Amino acid sequence: MKKTSVVLTFFAAAALIGCGSTSDYTPPADASGEQIFSTACSECHKPLKGDVAMILSEKVANKDALKNKIQNGSMRMPAFKNIQGDAADRLADYLLANSEVK
Numbered sequence: 001m002k003k004t005s006v007v008l009t010f011f012a013a014a015a016l017i018g019c020g021s022t023s024d025y026t027p028p029a030d031a032s033g034e035q036i037f038s039t040a041c042s043e044c045h046k047p048l049k050g051d052v053a054m055i056l057s058e059k060v061a062n063k064d065a066l067k068n069k070i071q072n073g074s075m076r077m078p079a080f081k082n083i084q085g086d087a088a089d090r091l092a093d094y095l096l097a098n099s100e101v102k
């Protein structure tokens with residue numbers, strides 16, 4: 001039930017925004033991972049509870065896969081080409097520390 005509504009939220013958000021797009025969001029130099037997530041990601045990935053940002057599948061629950069996902073997006077998720085370097089590391093660290101892995 002919970003999982004279904006998360007998936008439906010993804011579909012609804014993707015339908016509104018379109019697919020295969022690129023986001024030109026650029027994080028401020030001193031933004032924390034949490035700030036980047038709440039600005040750039042939470043419109044689609046609504047935090048599940050205070051300390052749980054996302055549910056990650058096992059295959060993306062590592063830093064390289066997360067950065068790859070963020071920078072390349074997917075059919076339904078925009079590519080964030082401007083989240084690079086330290087900002088990408090901070091965002092990936094934040095997600096790894098604040099997500100449930102399924």
Ligand code: HEC
Pocket residue numbers: 010011013014017037040041042043044045055056057058060066069070073074075076077078080083091095
């Ligand atoms: C326009 C909506 C949208 C935005 C904005 C968005 N995402 Fe996504 N994201 C999706 C959708 C839809 C999926 C599920 C389909 C897929 O995996 O491609 C997804 C999947 C993911 C996954 C894979 C989850 C898994 O377990 O396989 C990760 C990680 C992720 N997003 C991280 C982020 C991060 C970090 C940001 C912010 C920089 C972000 N997303 C911004 C729509 C979005």
